[in-house]
Amino acid sequence: MSSIELMSPAGSFESLQAAIDNGADSVYFGIEQLNMRAVSSINFTLEDLPEIVARCKPKGIHTYITLNTILYDHDMTLMRGIVDEAARCGVSAIIAADHAAIAYARQKGMAVHLSTQANVTNVETLRFYSMFADTMVLSRELSLNQVKKIVEAVERENICGPSGKPVQVEIFAHGALCMAVSGKCYLSLHTHNSSANRGACRQNCRQKYYVTDEDGNELMIDNEYIMSPKDLCVIDILDQVLDTGVRVLKIEGRGRSADYVAVTTRCYREAIDSYYEGTYSKEKVENWLERLATVYNRGFWNGYYLGQELGEWTEDHPGSHATQKKVYLGPGLGYFPKAGIGHFRIEAYDLKVGDPVLITGPTTGVQYHTIHEMMVDEKPTIAAVRGEEVTFPVPFKIRPSDKLYKLVQSED
Amino acid sequence: MIIITLQRDKCIGCNYCVELAPEFFRMSKKDGKCTLLHAVEKKGFHTARTPFEHAEEPLQAAAKACPVKIIKIKPL
Numbered sequence: 001m002s003s004i005e006l007m008s009p010a011g012s013f014e015s016l017q018a019a020i021d022n023g024a025d026s027v028y029f030g031i032e033q034l035n036m037r038a039v040s041s042i043n044f045t046l047e048d049l050p051e052i053v054a055r056c057k058p059k060g061i062h063t064y065i066t067l068n069t070i071l072y073d074h075d076m077t078l079m080r081g082i083v084d085e086a087a088r089c090g091v092s093a094i095i096a097a098d099h100a101a102i103a104y105a106r107q108k109g110m111a112v113h114l115s116t117q118a119n120v121t122n123v124e125t126l127r128f129y130s131m132f133a134d135t136m137v138l139s140r141e142l143s144l145n146q147v148k149k150i151v152e153a154v155e156r157e158n159i160c161g162p163s164g165k166p167v168q169v170e171i172f173a174h175g176a177l178c179m180a181v182s183g184k185c186y187l188s189l190h191t192h193n194s195s196a197n198r199g200a201c202r203q204n205c206r207q208k209y210y211v212t213d214e215d216g217n218e219l220m221i222d223n224e225y226i227m228s229p230k231d232l233c234v235i236d237i238l239d240q241v242l243d244t245g246v247r248v249l250k251i252e253g254r255g256r257s258a259d260y261v262a263v264t265t266r267c268y269r270e271a272i273d274s275y276y277e278g279t280y281s282k283e284k285v286e287n288w289l290e291r292l293a294t295v296y297n298r299g300f301w302n303g304y305y306l307g308q309e310l311g312e313w314t315e316d317h318p319g320s321h322a323t324q325k326k327v328y329l330g331p332g333l334g335y336f337p338k339a340g341i342g343h344f345r346i347e348a349y350d351l352k353v354g355d356p357v358l359i360t361g362p363t364t365g366v367q368y369h370t371i372h373e374m375m376v377d378e379k380p381t382i383a384a385v386r387g388e389e390v391t392f393p394v395p396f397k398i399r400p401s402d403k404l405y406k407l408v409q410s411e412d
Numbered sequence: 413m414i415i416i417t418l419q420r421d422k423c424i425g426c427n428y429c430v431e432l433a434p435e436f437f438r439m440s441k442k443d444g445k446c447t448l449l450h451a452v453e454k455k456g457f458h459t460a461r462t463p464f465e466h467a468e469e470p471l472q473a474a475a476k477a478c479p480v481k482i483i484k485i486k487p488l
Binding site for chain 2: 032033
């Protein structure tokens, strides 16, 4: 067991369960609208908090609420309500950047994690915030050398948070990067009145742009996606990352699907564990990279950690470069526990013996399975088509809230 | 007559509508979302009416500025 904390995103109950099942040490999630994914993820409500804590606490998984947008005066009651309810339900900490949220959380005795929105890039800023926060995520724009110097200063100077323990330094390990420093972007606000800093980013940077001069002549540029960085991935430099002494690795992606959470959490769990077991190897890295590429990604790079001067930008097409895609087949209907048989209705496409499938649901999380045999109308068959009800053996419970997907290779 | 509707549960509390049409919208200090004044709620949609035609301009501006597009203005 390592002392590194792997923190996974939970934008839904499906993702939450996927994080729990795949080895996350902690999860972070938004409640109501005061978080940086107010629009792009479903977001939990205050009523969901006891359920989230009940799923995580018995397994020793920490729970963190993102309360990290900029705040207006009219947000104070909701902000206080979220902190109060978090304290009452036993949530582990509040991730905040606005001083109002930081101050209130401390007043209520809640642990505070400093959000990337606070943009910590040096020891003195970290020292200042150590009056309030026990864990701080550093700016994604720092190099590993800079990260290491900050971690060393925390140890050398014994910079402690309110808990009396040295401040834990966290960095982003995987997921989307923003073209603006630590997400402080105003593009979306300027074009759509839709503020990224209120969790309503319209992702202007992910679109294709052409550059034309005032006479209408189009300029030759190498890359149409001039503002869309590739996704951050450090699994191939994890040894260097962990050598800096950071204690928490955060996976970005509250707006992404549960299978993304399952695969990224599992890969980083394996990578962290193998680093401490002394089995971290090039072959393993290749396998992890291959698996990470199966779920949503814009292509990978190491971010700014190795001191690269300019960003690497999305290539070929916008959106995901995932090598695998999931095709919705239909809902779960039930489960026969004695026989271990799942029952589904096929509402789209078809299902064949040999197909790899993914089953996802708010309680089930994300489960992968391959179809070895199946039945339609109680007769064995090799294919089921739209409109048919199918049963097949599965080693886990199927619920009516589950959805069945077929995994297919992406065409490009 | 102008009919104003607001799909309140999707509000992210940005305050634009209050800035642009303060006679019709208020930020609720209770939950940080905007409230359409004198409205009737049905299945999550809040509806209000005004006989003042000069209100259309600020109301349209509020609808246009709303980042989550939950304000609809319908002049009759």
